[in-house]
Amino acid sequence: MILDWLSAALIAAGALLSVIGGIGLHRMPDFYCRLHAVGITDTLCSFLILGGLSFQAGLSLASVKLFLIFVFLLFTSPTASYSLSHSAWKWGLNPKGVEDHAPSAKIKVRE
Amino acid sequence: MTIFLYVIGFSILVTMALALARALAGPTVFDRILAVNMFGTKAVLLVAVVAFISGRTDVLDIALLYSLLNFVGVAAALRLVERGSFYATERVHVKTKPGEKL
Amino acid sequence: MKHYISLASLLMIVWLLLSGHYNPLMIGFGVISVALTLWLSFRMNIIDAESHPIHLSGNLVKYWFALAYKIFQANVDVVLRIVGVRPIEPQLIRIPFPEQDDLSKVIYANSVTLTPGSASIEIYPDSVLVHTLSKEGAQALIEGDIANIFPVTSGVKKEETQ
Secondary structure (H helix, E strand, O other): OHHHHHHHHHHHHHHHHHHHHHHHHHHOOOHHHHHHHHHHHHHHHHHHHHHHHHHHHOOOHHHHHHHHHHHHHHHHHHHHHHHHHHHHHHHOOOOOOOOOOHHHHOOOOOO | OHHHHHHHHHHHHHHHHHHHHHHHHOOOHHHHHHHHHHHHHHHHHHHHHHHHHHOOHHHHHHHHHHHHHHHHHHHHHHHHHHOOOOHHHHHHHHHOOOOOOO | OHHHHHHHHHHHHHHHHHHOOOOHHHHHHHHHHHHHHHHHHHHHOOOOOOOOOHHHHHHHHHHHHHHHHHHHHHHHHHHHHHHOOOOOOOEEEEEEOOOOOHHHHHHHHHHHHHOOOEEEEEEOOOEEEEEEOOHHHHHHHHOOOOHHHOOOOHHHHHHHHO
């Protein structure tokens, strides 16, 4: 019973995070900021939803499969995200709003 | 509990709709690929939730495969982008004349 | 040699968990496919301390728990910034790597990308270029937010290669 409520709370929090990430995809000013909004839905949201579902499944093969899905997402999402941002950088896309702030202006970034 | 999972599935569908809207509206091609990547991740979660709605946990294998396919798809799309242009459209541009049908 | 034994047991466990059938025929298929995979990776010569870092196992588990806490904090921060409670001030900074061997660089850059609010963009020989969502996040990364909990890898690796 308690486990049911706990898993329901985890899944609900994950769904809320996923909707917030979707809104963030539209509120952020440029591509590099949208990368962070997608980062939310890739890490904590998927972790909460898969964890809540595995609480419902209990100790079985289903929760092992959920754990494997989680591990795959954990290992592939930073690689996909890095290759996206790196190819955007190589293509010449400059981040917006960076020049106004002090610590970044002192560093020579493009070599 | 099933009603609750339906609500969760619906909110994941809303997120997928938002990602599709960004993929259609995105100013650069990288925005589109980012949105498609997020769409794939949400599809994996949706398949997992659907497996628990229907009570058939064998469906989880599909989610497992889809999470790998999604990553390979993003890497392949980026490979095409990094080479400068999409090969297919380039070839079509060379071969066709104005008014000619493919 | 111990890398191959570890890889074989790992692959066999994954096969048993994913198949769910425990009759001799399916387990036989599992043994055949594990043997084929091991033979292919032996021919390709890709199994070494870098691709299969078993010498890090204990350190890595501790590191993952510390990193999970950081990811949770960063998620709350980014959610507040999306909703509009805190401002969005993008920053570009270069951060030196805590260790200089390739495996540590990969783990560090991936950890930075995995934490929402900071994403690595470009890798230079001694540092990584990071795009962060806020001034506070950039300041925390410069002060060594992730580098402080980073596992000690290079010392163990030297022993491994001798």
